[in-house]
Amino acid sequence: MVAPPVVETPPVVETPPVVETPPVVETPPVVETPPAPALPPVAEVPPVPEPEAPEAEQNAGGSSGTLSQQNAVGMARDYLEYTAFSRTGLIEQLEYEGFSNQEATAAVDSISVDYGQQAAKAAQDYLEYTAFSRTGLIEQLEYEGYSTADATSAVDGLSVDYGQQAAKAAKDYLDYSSFSRSGLIEQLVYEGYTQEQATYGVNQTGL
Known part of the structure:
Protein backbone atom coordinates (compact mmCIF):
# COMPACT_ATOMS: atom_id res chain seq x y z
CA MET A 1 0.00 0.00 0.00
CA VAL A 2 1.09 3.55 -0.68
CA ALA A 3 1.34 5.66 2.48
CA PRO A 4 -0.72 8.92 2.49
CA PRO A 5 1.25 12.14 2.15
CA VAL A 6 2.26 13.77 5.38
CA VAL A 7 0.20 16.90 6.18
CA GLU A 8 2.40 19.77 7.25
CA THR A 9 1.55 21.33 10.59
CA PRO A 10 0.72 25.08 10.15
CA PRO A 11 3.12 27.44 11.81
CA VAL A 12 2.22 28.59 15.28
CA VAL A 13 0.85 32.15 15.28
CA GLU A 14 2.49 34.23 17.93
CA THR A 15 0.12 35.84 20.44
CA PRO A 16 0.44 39.66 20.28
CA PRO A 17 1.78 41.30 23.39
CA VAL A 18 -0.82 42.44 25.89
CA VAL A 19 -1.42 46.23 25.72
CA GLU A 20 -1.36 47.77 29.15
CA THR A 21 -4.52 49.63 30.10
CA PRO A 22 -3.75 53.31 30.80
CA PRO A 23 -4.30 54.38 34.38
CA VAL A 24 -7.79 55.74 35.12
CA VAL A 25 -7.84 59.51 35.36
CA GLU A 26 -9.72 60.63 38.40
CA THR A 27 -12.58 63.03 37.73
CA PRO A 28 -11.99 66.37 39.48
CA PRO A 29 -14.50 67.15 42.20
CA VAL A 30 -17.53 69.18 41.07
CA VAL A 31 -17.24 72.81 42.06
CA GLU A 32 -20.48 74.08 43.54
CA THR A 33 -21.85 77.23 41.92
CA PRO A 34 -21.90 80.07 44.43
CA PRO A 35 -25.38 81.34 45.20
CA ALA A 36 -26.47 84.36 43.14
CA PRO A 37 -26.34 87.62 45.04
CA ALA A 38 -29.75 88.82 46.17
CA LEU A 39 -31.21 91.61 44.07
CA PRO A 40 -31.75 94.91 45.82
CA PRO A 41 -35.40 95.64 46.67
CA VAL A 42 -37.31 97.42 43.86
CA ALA A 43 -37.94 101.03 44.67
CA GLU A 44 -41.59 101.98 44.55
CA VAL A 45 -42.45 104.44 41.78
CA PRO A 46 -44.13 107.50 43.23
CA PRO A 47 -47.65 108.08 41.90
CA VAL A 48 -47.87 110.51 38.99
CA PRO A 49 -49.80 113.60 40.07
CA GLU A 50 -52.98 114.16 38.07
CA PRO A 51 -52.90 117.30 35.92
CA GLU A 52 -55.06 120.10 37.13
CA ALA A 53 -58.25 120.64 35.18
CA PRO A 54 -58.17 123.64 32.86
CA GLU A 55 -59.60 126.79 34.32
CA ALA A 56 -62.51 126.59 31.89
CA GLU A 57 -63.44 123.16 33.25
CA GLN A 58 -63.01 124.28 36.87
CA ASN A 59 -65.52 127.01 36.17
CA ALA A 60 -67.98 124.67 34.46
CA GLY A 61 -70.84 126.62 35.88
CA GLY A 62 -69.54 129.88 34.43
CA SER A 63 -70.65 131.52 31.23
CA SER A 64 -67.64 130.24 29.28
CA GLY A 65 -68.62 126.56 29.77
CA THR A 66 -66.23 123.63 29.64
CA LEU A 67 -63.46 123.28 27.12
CA SER A 68 -65.51 120.64 25.31
CA GLN A 69 -68.49 122.98 25.14
CA GLN A 70 -66.31 125.75 23.76
CA ASN A 71 -65.02 123.36 21.09
CA ALA A 72 -68.58 122.43 20.20
CA VAL A 73 -69.48 126.10 19.76
CA GLY A 74 -66.41 126.67 17.57
CA MET A 75 -67.20 123.67 15.40
CA ALA A 76 -70.85 124.74 15.03
CA ARG A 77 -69.71 128.17 13.79
CA ASP A 78 -67.29 126.52 11.35
CA TYR A 79 -70.03 124.33 9.90
CA LEU A 80 -72.35 127.30 9.44
CA GLU A 81 -69.62 129.08 7.48
CA TYR A 82 -69.28 126.02 5.25
CA THR A 83 -72.91 125.20 4.45
CA ALA A 84 -76.52 125.65 5.57
CA PHE A 85 -77.94 123.79 8.56
CA SER A 86 -81.23 123.60 10.39
CA ARG A 87 -81.11 123.62 14.18
CA THR A 88 -81.69 119.87 14.46
CA GLY A 89 -79.35 119.18 11.57
CA LEU A 90 -76.52 121.09 13.23
CA ILE A 91 -77.07 119.35 16.57
CA GLU A 92 -76.97 115.96 14.84
CA GLN A 93 -73.77 116.94 13.01
CA LEU A 94 -72.04 117.84 16.28
CA GLU A 95 -73.21 114.57 17.84
CA TYR A 96 -71.73 112.76 14.83
CA GLU A 97 -68.43 114.51 15.62
CA GLY A 98 -68.50 112.97 19.11
CA PHE A 99 -70.08 115.64 21.28
CA SER A 100 -72.83 114.62 23.67
CA ASN A 101 -76.40 115.66 22.94
CA GLN A 102 -76.23 118.07 25.86
CA GLU A 103 -73.01 119.69 24.62
CA ALA A 104 -74.26 119.88 21.03
CA THR A 105 -77.62 121.35 22.00
CA ALA A 106 -76.07 123.92 24.34
CA ALA A 107 -73.54 124.94 21.66
CA VAL A 108 -76.14 125.38 18.91
CA ASP A 109 -78.55 127.27 21.15
CA SER A 110 -75.77 129.63 22.25
CA ILE A 111 -75.29 130.84 18.67
CA SER A 112 -77.50 133.45 17.03
CA VAL A 113 -78.69 131.84 13.79
CA ASP A 114 -81.40 132.92 11.35
CA TYR A 115 -82.72 129.53 10.30
CA GLY A 116 -84.99 131.16 7.74
CA GLN A 117 -81.88 132.38 5.93
CA GLN A 118 -80.26 128.98 6.39
CA ALA A 119 -83.32 127.37 4.77
CA ALA A 120 -83.13 129.80 1.84
CA LYS A 121 -79.44 129.02 1.36
CA ALA A 122 -80.11 125.27 1.51
CA ALA A 123 -82.96 125.60 -1.00
CA GLN A 124 -80.69 127.43 -3.44
CA ASP A 125 -78.00 124.79 -3.03
CA TYR A 126 -80.50 122.03 -3.78
CA LEU A 127 -81.71 123.76 -6.95
CA GLU A 128 -78.11 123.98 -8.18
CA TYR A 129 -77.77 120.24 -7.64
CA GLY A 136 -90.82 118.77 -3.42
CA LEU A 137 -88.31 121.42 -2.32
CA ILE A 138 -90.36 122.33 0.76
CA GLU A 139 -90.56 118.65 1.73
CA GLN A 140 -86.79 118.26 1.24
CA LEU A 141 -86.09 121.17 3.59
CA GLU A 142 -88.49 119.75 6.16
CA TYR A 143 -86.66 116.43 5.91
CA GLU A 144 -83.43 118.31 6.70
CA GLY A 145 -84.98 119.58 9.93
CA TYR A 146 -86.32 123.00 8.98
CA SER A 147 -89.76 123.96 10.22
CA THR A 148 -92.60 124.08 7.71
CA ALA A 149 -92.75 127.85 8.14
CA ASP A 150 -89.02 128.35 7.48
CA ALA A 151 -89.05 125.90 4.55
CA THR A 152 -92.10 127.47 2.91
CA SER A 153 -90.84 131.02 3.41
CA ALA A 154 -87.43 130.09 2.00
CA VAL A 155 -88.83 128.44 -1.12
CA ASP A 156 -91.34 131.18 -1.82
CA GLY A 157 -88.59 133.77 -1.40
CA LEU A 158 -86.68 132.32 -4.36
CA SER A 159 -87.31 133.20 -7.99
CA VAL A 160 -87.78 129.79 -9.60
CA ASP A 161 -89.18 128.84 -12.99
CA TYR A 162 -90.83 125.54 -12.12
CA GLY A 163 -91.67 124.90 -15.77
CA GLN A 164 -87.93 124.81 -16.46
CA GLN A 165 -87.43 122.66 -13.36
CA ALA A 166 -90.03 120.24 -14.76
CA ALA A 167 -88.23 120.17 -18.12
CA LYS A 168 -84.93 119.40 -16.39
CA ALA A 169 -86.55 116.67 -14.31
CA ALA A 170 -88.21 115.16 -17.40
CA LYS A 171 -84.86 114.98 -19.19
CA ASP A 172 -83.23 113.38 -16.16
CA TYR A 173 -85.96 110.75 -16.03
CA LEU A 174 -85.56 109.92 -19.72
CA ASP A 175 -81.79 109.60 -19.25
CA TYR A 176 -82.49 107.07 -16.52
CA SER A 177 -85.40 105.05 -17.96
CA SER A 178 -88.04 104.84 -20.71
CA PHE A 179 -91.38 106.61 -20.37
CA SER A 180 -94.47 107.17 -22.45
CA ARG A 181 -95.57 110.78 -22.76
CA SER A 182 -98.51 110.32 -20.39
CA GLY A 183 -96.43 108.24 -18.01
CA LEU A 184 -93.75 110.92 -17.75
CA ILE A 185 -96.35 113.63 -17.16
CA GLU A 186 -97.85 111.52 -14.35
CA GLN A 187 -94.39 111.00 -12.84
CA LEU A 188 -93.75 114.75 -12.75
CA VAL A 189 -97.16 115.41 -11.21
CA TYR A 190 -96.30 112.79 -8.58
CA GLU A 191 -93.09 114.75 -7.87
CA GLY A 192 -95.18 117.83 -7.03
CA TYR A 193 -95.30 119.72 -10.33
CA THR A 194 -98.64 121.09 -11.48
CA GLN A 195 -100.29 119.51 -14.51
CA GLU A 196 -99.38 122.56 -16.56
CA GLN A 197 -95.74 122.51 -15.41
CA ALA A 198 -95.46 118.76 -16.04
CA THR A 199 -96.93 119.04 -19.53
CA TYR A 200 -94.61 121.91 -20.38
CA GLY A 201 -91.62 119.97 -19.09
CA VAL A 202 -92.43 116.89 -21.17
CA ASN A 203 -93.05 119.05 -24.25
CA GLN A 204 -89.50 120.41 -23.93
CA THR A 205 -88.13 116.88 -24.36
CA GLY A 206 -89.93 116.39 -27.68
CA LEU A 207 -91.74 113.31 -26.36
Whole structure:
Protein backbone atom coordinates (compact mmCIF):
# COMPACT_ATOMS: atom_id res chain seq x y z
CA MET A 1 0.00 0.00 0.00
CA VAL A 2 1.09 3.55 -0.68
CA ALA A 3 1.34 5.66 2.48
CA PRO A 4 -0.72 8.92 2.49
CA PRO A 5 1.25 12.14 2.15
CA VAL A 6 2.26 13.77 5.38
CA VAL A 7 0.20 16.90 6.18
CA GLU A 8 2.40 19.77 7.25
CA THR A 9 1.55 21.33 10.59
CA PRO A 10 0.72 25.08 10.15
CA PRO A 11 3.12 27.44 11.81
CA VAL A 12 2.22 28.59 15.28
CA VAL A 13 0.85 32.15 15.28
CA GLU A 14 2.49 34.23 17.93
CA THR A 15 0.12 35.84 20.44
CA PRO A 16 0.44 39.66 20.28
CA PRO A 17 1.78 41.30 23.39
CA VAL A 18 -0.82 42.44 25.89
CA VAL A 19 -1.42 46.23 25.72
CA GLU A 20 -1.36 47.77 29.15
CA THR A 21 -4.52 49.63 30.10
CA PRO A 22 -3.75 53.31 30.80
CA PRO A 23 -4.30 54.38 34.38
CA VAL A 24 -7.79 55.74 35.12
CA VAL A 25 -7.84 59.51 35.36
CA GLU A 26 -9.72 60.63 38.40
CA THR A 27 -12.58 63.03 37.73
CA PRO A 28 -11.99 66.37 39.48
CA PRO A 29 -14.50 67.15 42.20
CA VAL A 30 -17.53 69.18 41.07
CA VAL A 31 -17.24 72.81 42.06
CA GLU A 32 -20.48 74.08 43.54
CA THR A 33 -21.85 77.23 41.92
CA PRO A 34 -21.90 80.07 44.43
CA PRO A 35 -25.38 81.34 45.20
CA ALA A 36 -26.47 84.36 43.14
CA PRO A 37 -26.34 87.62 45.04
CA ALA A 38 -29.75 88.82 46.17
CA LEU A 39 -31.21 91.61 44.07
CA PRO A 40 -31.75 94.91 45.82
CA PRO A 41 -35.40 95.64 46.67
CA VAL A 42 -37.31 97.42 43.86
CA ALA A 43 -37.94 101.03 44.67
CA GLU A 44 -41.59 101.98 44.55
CA VAL A 45 -42.45 104.44 41.78
CA PRO A 46 -44.13 107.50 43.23
CA PRO A 47 -47.65 108.08 41.90
CA VAL A 48 -47.87 110.51 38.99
CA PRO A 49 -49.80 113.60 40.07
CA GLU A 50 -52.98 114.16 38.07
CA PRO A 51 -52.90 117.30 35.92
CA GLU A 52 -55.06 120.10 37.13
CA ALA A 53 -58.25 120.64 35.18
CA PRO A 54 -58.17 123.64 32.86
CA GLU A 55 -59.60 126.79 34.32
CA ALA A 56 -62.51 126.59 31.89
CA GLU A 57 -63.44 123.16 33.25
CA GLN A 58 -63.01 124.28 36.87
CA ASN A 59 -65.52 127.01 36.17
CA ALA A 60 -67.98 124.67 34.46
CA GLY A 61 -70.84 126.62 35.88
CA GLY A 62 -69.54 129.88 34.43
CA SER A 63 -70.65 131.52 31.23
CA SER A 64 -67.64 130.24 29.28
CA GLY A 65 -68.62 126.56 29.77
CA THR A 66 -66.23 123.63 29.64
CA LEU A 67 -63.46 123.28 27.12
CA SER A 68 -65.51 120.64 25.31
CA GLN A 69 -68.49 122.98 25.14
CA GLN A 70 -66.31 125.75 23.76
CA ASN A 71 -65.02 123.36 21.09
CA ALA A 72 -68.58 122.43 20.20
CA VAL A 73 -69.48 126.10 19.76
CA GLY A 74 -66.41 126.67 17.57
CA MET A 75 -67.20 123.67 15.40
CA ALA A 76 -70.85 124.74 15.03
CA ARG A 77 -69.71 128.17 13.79
CA ASP A 78 -67.29 126.52 11.35
CA TYR A 79 -70.03 124.33 9.90
CA LEU A 80 -72.35 127.30 9.44
CA GLU A 81 -69.62 129.08 7.48
CA TYR A 82 -69.28 126.02 5.25
CA THR A 83 -72.91 125.20 4.45
CA ALA A 84 -76.52 125.65 5.57
CA PHE A 85 -77.94 123.79 8.56
CA SER A 86 -81.23 123.60 10.39
CA ARG A 87 -81.11 123.62 14.18
CA THR A 88 -81.69 119.87 14.46
CA GLY A 89 -79.35 119.18 11.57
CA LEU A 90 -76.52 121.09 13.23
CA ILE A 91 -77.07 119.35 16.57
CA GLU A 92 -76.97 115.96 14.84
CA GLN A 93 -73.77 116.94 13.01
CA LEU A 94 -72.04 117.84 16.28
CA GLU A 95 -73.21 114.57 17.84
CA TYR A 96 -71.73 112.76 14.83
CA GLU A 97 -68.43 114.51 15.62
CA GLY A 98 -68.50 112.97 19.11
CA PHE A 99 -70.08 115.64 21.28
CA SER A 100 -72.83 114.62 23.67
CA ASN A 101 -76.40 115.66 22.94
CA GLN A 102 -76.23 118.07 25.86
CA GLU A 103 -73.01 119.69 24.62
CA ALA A 104 -74.26 119.88 21.03
CA THR A 105 -77.62 121.35 22.00
CA ALA A 106 -76.07 123.92 24.34
CA ALA A 107 -73.54 124.94 21.66
CA VAL A 108 -76.14 125.38 18.91
CA ASP A 109 -78.55 127.27 21.15
CA SER A 110 -75.77 129.63 22.25
CA ILE A 111 -75.29 130.84 18.67
CA SER A 112 -77.50 133.45 17.03
CA VAL A 113 -78.69 131.84 13.79
CA ASP A 114 -81.40 132.92 11.35
CA TYR A 115 -82.72 129.53 10.30
CA GLY A 116 -84.99 131.16 7.74
CA GLN A 117 -81.88 132.38 5.93
CA GLN A 118 -80.26 128.98 6.39
CA ALA A 119 -83.32 127.37 4.77
CA ALA A 120 -83.13 129.80 1.84
CA LYS A 121 -79.44 129.02 1.36
CA ALA A 122 -80.11 125.27 1.51
CA ALA A 123 -82.96 125.60 -1.00
CA GLN A 124 -80.69 127.43 -3.44
CA ASP A 125 -78.00 124.79 -3.03
CA TYR A 126 -80.50 122.03 -3.78
CA LEU A 127 -81.71 123.76 -6.95
CA GLU A 128 -78.11 123.98 -8.18
CA TYR A 129 -77.77 120.24 -7.64
CA THR A 130 -81.01 118.87 -9.16
CA ALA A 131 -84.55 119.79 -10.21
CA PHE A 132 -87.34 120.29 -7.66
CA SER A 133 -91.00 121.21 -7.72
CA ARG A 134 -92.16 123.75 -5.16
CA THR A 135 -93.72 121.15 -2.89
CA GLY A 136 -90.82 118.77 -3.42
CA LEU A 137 -88.31 121.42 -2.32
CA ILE A 138 -90.36 122.33 0.76
CA GLU A 139 -90.56 118.65 1.73
CA GLN A 140 -86.79 118.26 1.24
CA LEU A 141 -86.09 121.17 3.59
CA GLU A 142 -88.49 119.75 6.16
CA TYR A 143 -86.66 116.43 5.91
CA GLU A 144 -83.43 118.31 6.70
CA GLY A 145 -84.98 119.58 9.93
CA TYR A 146 -86.32 123.00 8.98
CA SER A 147 -89.76 123.96 10.22
CA THR A 148 -92.60 124.08 7.71
CA ALA A 149 -92.75 127.85 8.14
CA ASP A 150 -89.02 128.35 7.48
CA ALA A 151 -89.05 125.90 4.55
CA THR A 152 -92.10 127.47 2.91
CA SER A 153 -90.84 131.02 3.41
CA ALA A 154 -87.43 130.09 2.00
CA VAL A 155 -88.83 128.44 -1.12
CA ASP A 156 -91.34 131.18 -1.82
CA GLY A 157 -88.59 133.77 -1.40
CA LEU A 158 -86.68 132.32 -4.36
CA SER A 159 -87.31 133.20 -7.99
CA VAL A 160 -87.78 129.79 -9.60
CA ASP A 161 -89.18 128.84 -12.99
CA TYR A 162 -90.83 125.54 -12.12
CA GLY A 163 -91.67 124.90 -15.77
CA GLN A 164 -87.93 124.81 -16.46
CA GLN A 165 -87.43 122.66 -13.36
CA ALA A 166 -90.03 120.24 -14.76
CA ALA A 167 -88.23 120.17 -18.12
CA LYS A 168 -84.93 119.40 -16.39
CA ALA A 169 -86.55 116.67 -14.31
CA ALA A 170 -88.21 115.16 -17.40
CA LYS A 171 -84.86 114.98 -19.19
CA ASP A 172 -83.23 113.38 -16.16
CA TYR A 173 -85.96 110.75 -16.03
CA LEU A 174 -85.56 109.92 -19.72
CA ASP A 175 -81.79 109.60 -19.25
CA TYR A 176 -82.49 107.07 -16.52
CA SER A 177 -85.40 105.05 -17.96
CA SER A 178 -88.04 104.84 -20.71
CA PHE A 179 -91.38 106.61 -20.37
CA SER A 180 -94.47 107.17 -22.45
CA ARG A 181 -95.57 110.78 -22.76
CA SER A 182 -98.51 110.32 -20.39
CA GLY A 183 -96.43 108.24 -18.01
CA LEU A 184 -93.75 110.92 -17.75
CA ILE A 185 -96.35 113.63 -17.16
CA GLU A 186 -97.85 111.52 -14.35
CA GLN A 187 -94.39 111.00 -12.84
CA LEU A 188 -93.75 114.75 -12.75
CA VAL A 189 -97.16 115.41 -11.21
CA TYR A 190 -96.30 112.79 -8.58
CA GLU A 191 -93.09 114.75 -7.87
CA GLY A 192 -95.18 117.83 -7.03
CA TYR A 193 -95.30 119.72 -10.33
CA THR A 194 -98.64 121.09 -11.48
CA GLN A 195 -100.29 119.51 -14.51
CA GLU A 196 -99.38 122.56 -16.56
CA GLN A 197 -95.74 122.51 -15.41
CA ALA A 198 -95.46 118.76 -16.04
CA THR A 199 -96.93 119.04 -19.53
CA TYR A 200 -94.61 121.91 -20.38
CA GLY A 201 -91.62 119.97 -19.09
CA VAL A 202 -92.43 116.89 -21.17
CA ASN A 203 -93.05 119.05 -24.25
CA GLN A 204 -89.50 120.41 -23.93
CA THR A 205 -88.13 116.88 -24.36
CA GLY A 206 -89.93 116.39 -27.68
CA LEU A 207 -91.74 113.31 -26.36
